Amino acid sequence: MAESGSSGRFSSSLTGSTLPPPRTRIFKIIVIGDSGVGKTCLTYRFCAGKFPEKTEATIGVDFRERLVEIDGEKIKIQLWDTAGQERFRKSMVQHYYRNVHAVVFVYDVTNAASFRSLPAWIEECKQHALGTEVPRILVGNKCDLQDSIQVSTDTAQQFADTHSMPLFETSAKNPNRNSDHVEAIFMTVAHKLKSQKPLVLSQPTTCGCF
């Protein structure tokens, strides 16, 4: 252990030979919000192209990724799907806030409580140094359930404006998957990230050496 372990965490910058092929930039996006708002559904829908038949409670964090092409550049989008229950985020999920490039906040349009929790989630992010300087977007999920909407688009838009975030309303269960906006949501984030300075975007573990 002594010889190889002594270099510890800093040695990750030396593992160049095991990195992905050059020029595949990775955008790491964390998806957060209350339990049951549909975070797993959204991330699955984006990465697998369809919505899952049944999802279960996420315990800890789950990870999904998809390779996309933006303006001729191949980019890997990594989505970190987190547990909604408060006890997990307090001591478990912190590790996964590191090196995050963007944040997607999700609430359920049929559950006013999940909307009221948003300030707490925003605060949570600020504590992990993810404030207004990183792209953040707000997603109101389950808008297919028209009859039980509790959070109006106006209310949500006002909130989004106050916090300088774009708002999307979507349904990860929309049968017509071309009109569910899920694609647009994550691609908007990816475009925004791509238009920023490249150095900021390279994962710190790779020393920004591309």
Next chain:
Amino acid sequence: MCSDPVDIETLKRAAGTKGGLLTDEVRRKVWPKLLNINVYKLPHKPGRAVRKNHKDYNQVVLDVSRSMKRFPKGMPAADRGALQEQLIDIILEVLKCNPQLHYYQGYHDVTVSLLLVVGERMAIAMLDKLSNYHLRDFMDPTMDSTKHILNYLMPILEQVDSELHDFMIRAEVGTIFALSWLITWFGHVLSDFKHTLRLYDFFLSSHPLMPIYLAATIVLHREKEVKQAECDMAMVHHLLSRIPQDLPYELLICQAQDLFDQYPPSLLAKQAALQSHKRMVKMAVWGLSATLGAAAFAVAQTAMDWGPEVLLQLF
């Protein structure tokens, strides 16, 4: 099994050896005995009142209603629905009787495994016992104790395969990939219920930290795959958190037992404590809450090694 008093050691050995307790019929008889449950004095079925004004009601309903995968394929929807209602009642009843315990997502995965084998009233008795012993640390107000238990994983790996250990440290993968394994006794991640049951036989007859030793054997079993992966948090987390469904459970159970004997918790306690920053307090919290004799004793011993002043500060 019919002897009185019952020979727990023999039952424990049977649960740990090849094939475990084999059938649900045997499990129904042995599981309660392993937890020292009085089968003549089972709790009553909870009434409707248990659902009223319960702080965890919404979260429990949400998790249970999404737990369809845990029920046998082909079970009629009505039967499953009835069991899900029982599941909600069982969980809320145990939480109501133990106000010091806090619900966590995954508790429902443990409960469903018990319910499907032993039925509602025995499941309440077993869950109550497990919650106060094996699962106790996961049910604190925070997950700090759980995090501490996860800290045992890396020291075990380091003992057996330092190269693998160092690779995982370099990748900064953390231990959250094993979180659901630990707190649901693998019930959340295994799709074949017979494997879950086999592991439950093993864990019910073992030290509360045994799930961490099994987690270590699974990582060690996949050592080649891991080392070939990109040395990156996301990649390694992704690889490890997706558990292969065809694992050689009998072999892994033997290996976990061997690891436990070779590197008992008392030996690893200090290294585990060093993994976290607030080590003293966390160690002590764990020592006080892991109520199975040997565990608490081992930790107390370790704490005593550091001197009684450490312990005194806590009271």
